[in-house]
Amino acid sequence: MMLKKNDTVKILAGKDKGKTGEIKEIISAKNLVVISGINIVSKHEKPAGNKKGGIIKKEAPLHVSNVALVCKKCKEAMTPKVQISDKGVKTRVCRKCGETVK
16 A cells, blocks of 8 residues: 555545545555545444443545645655665655655
């Protein structure tokens, strides 16, 4: 998976198509990402202990194939390529402008 926490991504499919957001959580076992403020769903919860019940709004996970990394320099969605330095360090690089993605 080429995505990391706090990366800015663009949504490619679904009800929030075209929006951008920051990755809040990665579920690598299922190839899912949770993006802050994107894919908001209503969830019914029962009260438990000191927690109130009712209908709450929360972010649902999206599949990795439905998001694309956004380059900070050229501000476009892209698939990064991996460059390996002489020391063996892998870095993600934008295919369009050549900028290193942190």
